[in-house]
Amino acid sequence: METKTDILKRYFGYSSFRSGQEQTIDALLDGRDTLAVMPTGAGKSLCYQIPALLGSGVTLVISPLVSLMKDQVMNLVQSGVKAAYINSSLTSEQIAVVIRRASAGQYRIIYIAPERLVSPSFQRFAANAIIDYVAIDEAHCVSKWGQDFRPAYLDIAPFIASLPKRPVVGAFTATAAKIVREDMTELLGLNDPFTIVTGFDRKNLFYEVRHPSDRSAETLRIVREFAGKSGIIYCATRKGVEEVEQMLSDHSVPAVRYHAGLDESERSRNQDDFVSDRKPVMVATNAFGMGIDKSNVSYVVHYNMPGDMESYYQEAGRAGRDGTPARCILLYGAQDMRTQLFFIEHLGEESANDEDTIAQLQELARSRLKQMYEYCFTTGCLRAFILNYFGEAAPDHCGYCGNCTRVMEQVDMTIDAQKILSCVKRAKEAWGMKVIIDTLRGSKAAKLRENGLDRLTTYGIMKDVPEQRLRDMIRFLIQEGYLASSGFEYPKLILGPKAWSVLRDRIPLTAALPQIETRQVRKEQSRKRQDQLAGTSRSGLYDRLKELRFQIAQEKGVPAFMVFTNATLADMSVKMPRTDSEFLEVSGVGERKAEEYGERFLEAIKTWIRDNS
Ligand code: ADP
Ligand code: MG
Numbered sequence: 001m002e003t004k005t006d007i008l009k010r011y012f013g014y015s016s017f018r019s020g021q022e023q024t025i026d027a028l029l030d031g032r033d034t035l036a037v038m039p040t041g042a043g044k045s046l047c048y049q050i051p052a053l054l055g056s057g058v059t060l061v062i063s064p065l066v067s068l069m070k071d072q073v074m075n076l077v078q079s080g081v082k083a084a085y086i087n088s089s090l091t092s093e094q095i096a097v098v099i100r101r102a103s104a105g106q107y108r109i110i111y112i113a114p115e116r117l118v119s120p121s122f123q124r125f126a127a128n129a130i131i132d133y134v135a136i137d138e139a140h141c142v143s144k145w146g147q148d149f150r151p152a153y154l155d156i157a158p159f160i161a162s163l164p165k166r167p168v169v170g171a172f173t174a175t176a177a178k179i180v181r182e183d184m185t186e187l188l189g190l191n192d193p194f195t196i197v198t199g200f201d202r203k204n205l206f207y208e209v210r211h212p213s214d215r216s217a218e219t220l221r222i223v224r225e226f227a228g229k230s231g232i233i234y235c236a237t238r239k240g241v242e243e244v245e246q247m248l249s250d251h252s253v254p255a256v257r258y259h260a261g262l263d264e265s266e267r268s269r270n271q272d273d274f275v276s277d278r279k280p281v282m283v284a285t286n287a288f289g290m291g292i293d294k295s296n297v298s299y300v301v302h303y304n305m306p307g308d309m310e311s312y313y314q315e316a317g318r319a320g321r322d323g324t325p326a327r328c329i330l331l332y333g334a335q336d337m338r339t340q341l342f343f344i345e346h347l348g349e350e351s352a353n354d355e356d357t358i359a360q361l362q363e364l365a366r367s368r369l370k371q372m373y374e375y376c377f378t379t380g381c382l383r384a385f386i387l388n389y390f391g392e393a394a395p396d397h398c399g400y401c402g403n404c405t406r407v408m409e410q411v412d413m414t415i416d417a418q419k420i421l422s423c424v425k426r427a428k429e430a431w432g433m434k435v436i437i438d439t440l441r442g443s444k445a446a447k448l449r450e451n452g453l454d455r456l457t458t459y460g461i462m463k464d465v466p467e468q469r470l471r472d473m474i475r476f477l478i479q480e481g482y483l484a485s486s487g488f489e490y491p492k493l494i495l496g497p498k499a500w501s502v503l504r505d506r507i508p509l510t511a512a513l514p515q516i517e518t519r520q521v522r523k524e525q526s527r528k529r530q531d532q533l534a535g536t537s538r539s540g541l542y543d544r545l546k547e548l549r550f551q552i553a554q555e556k557g558v559p560a561f562m563v564f565t566n567a568t569l570a571d572m573s574v575k576m577p578r579t580d581s582e583f584l585e586v587s588g589v590g591e592r593k594a595e596e597y598g599e600r601f602l603e604a605i606k607t608w609i610r611d612n613s
Pocket of ligand 2: 045137
């Protein structure tokens with residue numbers, strides 16, 4: 001009898017399970033309904049694919065996105081699994097063919113869009129088939145409290161109930177909110193489900209928040225730093241997407257755009273260009289990415305603050321799915337809050353919800369936004385903030401995020417504090433951080449002139465202090481109670497309870513301020529992490545293998561990561577296999593892929609060893 005470990009090795013080429021996978025698979029194999037909450041990239045697909053391959057009948061996977069299905073099925077077929085999909089991208093003739101083959105028992109796994117469950121031809125098939133498992137991917141889509149409510153998900157429970165023999169049902173999601181979790185169990189009709197929530201810590205992701213004065217220039221800097229690598233830039237609005245994409249194109253960066261206002265053909269063309277690595281940079285609204293299974297994204301920039309931590313975690317989590325170090329940079333700007341509040345104001349306008357429900361949704365959204373805002377301003381560990389948000393305990397220092405790695409220095413801030421506080425006072429405690437900073441630095445902005453701020457005695461008295469440094473000082477003063485922030489929509493700086501000890505008593509003040517971090521330092525951190533995580537050989541062999549992968553991907557017309565992921569190539573360049581059986585030892589190499597690509601990769605390794613010894 002084949003075991004789950006055999007299947008894992010044979011089809012997927014992995015020799016061990018990741019956290020949570022084994023328990024989830026065991027529960028399903030035991031015939032127990034299961035609800036698995038695991039973050040993006042944790043490996044949820046294997047949790048239903050492995051039981052599917054151990055069953056005798058067929059497994060249905062209900063999945064919300066057309067692109068997800070196509071990719072997953074292509075991936076499975078590449079690994080030697082008989083699979084197919086049914087969704088709106090197929091013609092009715094094509095669907096008829098799939099159903100005919102399915103009825104003849106030719107598939108182990110069928111992906112299907114929820115809307116298709118109710119079609120008569122599919123129902124006829126389902127009524128006569130032996131369905132072992134129904135896996136519901138992105139199961140949070142059933143809840144209207146989640147981010148991606150999909151009404152057709154409500155048809156899933158009745159569909160399952162209509163089957164002659166009830167299959168075992170597994171529901172999978174990355175959304176942890178309690179209210180959504182309850183909805184999933186109830187609305188999907190899960191039967192006393194085994195529930196598992198696994199770690200949200202993505203150890204290879206470096207989280208960072210920046211408050212640049214010029215986001216556009218900052219974005220360009222980041223994109224150049226990662227030149228040639230794959231990255232996603234998320235903007236809050238379509239207009240933002242247009243502008244950023246234009247800016248990058250003007251600087252000859254090969255980028256594509258994606259938002260709901262583009263027509264279908266441009267969207268799928270741009271997506272293909274990005275997924276296949278023809279265009280390394282994707283500029284998009286949050287309409288892009290759900291179900292995109294691209295594993296070699298090296299960085300995700302948020303050009304704006306998103307509306308909540310769930311969205312942020314999900315979107316940022318599209319970086320580094322192959323396990324190699326990747327960066328998640330959030331660029332905060334003062335207008336972001338207003339944009340998000342505007343969205344909340346108009347929330348539910350297009351839905352059929354009654355007023356009470358809308359008011360409730362808005363309240364939920366506001367409290368989520370508040371936490372997102374706190375993330376942007378915390379000086380504590382960003383990883384700890386995220387994990388705590390998702391209900392997980394975490395040490396308060398991870399050593400690998402923008403806040404933990406800032407080198408602090410002790411600074412005498414006595415005079416600077418007096419300058420800042422007196423500026424806040426003279427500006428009548430009526431302005432936000434940005435205006436105060438501009439005033440202190442003597443900016444020529446019209447807003448200052450129009451409001452007479454350029455006539456304050458404190459105008460321009462901190463000309464030589466970099467903006468970032470001033471911001472850090474102000475944050476320190478807030479944290480220590482010398483300043484405070486009032487109001488949510490337009491937060492104003494006001495004097496804090498301890499202000500007078502500085503203004504009147506002139507007490508000496510020492511602060512620990514972050515040193516301005518250099519790019520070099522960041523690069524070194526990333527390298528260190530790389531070695532920590534994988535023990536990766538950074539040799540020329542890795543690059544050679546990447547070239548070969550690219551060549552093969554071109555020949556076959558599939559995205560490079562479907563041949564092998566970066567993590568697999570990295571492991572290959574460390575293990576340097578010489579024989580077929582050694583080749584199978586590489587993580588991510590299954591039987592099918594070994595057969596298909598083994599010879600060429602082994603040859604390349606042999607040549608490389610010869611040329612380099
Ligand atoms: P999710 O659906 O949870 O976001 P996926 O199922 O798409 O994640 O898996 C993400 C990546 O992790 C894929 O490239 C997959 O091949 C890989 N992966 C899954 N399980 C394992 C494992 N046990 N060992 C190594 N890699 C794995
Ligand atoms: Mg998934």
